[in-house]
Amino acid sequence: DAGVIQSPRHEVTEMGQEVTLRCKPISGHNSLFWYRQTMMRGLELLIYFNNNVPIDDSGMPEDRFSAKMPNASFSTLKIQPSEPRDSAVYFCASSLPGGGKFFGPGTRLTVL
């Protein structure tokens, strides 16, 4: 079975540019999570969805961040405009309700 798929795996962009990260969860999982990982802050929950509906976006740092889940098999996290402090590894994870989270390989974002 395919795991969580994320793209791109690496993204280098300049400050002010728009960045879109993509995620395909494991088929059948109805919970999807976006996490950000940095050395300073560790693993932070940004937002999560249940059955494609955003449940908690309190971790989204600013209005520059937005996330969508138009269907059960696809989600995007967008940063517009991007800033150097957004540099991090962004993980998407999926799970069954209350179950263990299965993480994708992550997108390493560098904003210059």
Add this chain to the structure above:
Amino acid sequence: QQPVQSPQAVILREGEDAVINCSSSKALYSVHWYRQKHGEAPVFLMILLKGGEQKGHDKISASFNEKKQQSSLYLTASQLSYSGTYFCGTDNLGGADGLTFGKGTHLIIQP
């Protein structure tokens, strides 16, 4: 609120045992444990639910003390493959899916 993990780092010889602790200042509904190797994604190890259960996974097991709001991860007869950073993730809301992760415990196993 972020759970507190201890110790921050452990260095062991192959075959030795380790205990990693995770404590929360809020009531816990469940605790998840993950291992992350350098440059990779966190990998789910096990979940413990309210009720003080203990679980095992090969030579890795965990306990959950609901009253103390703590969980501990036990690694027995450690192997080189156990090296990595261990994270606990806590659910304080009961049934909510979003976990809050601790800062991690770095485990180094030497031959």
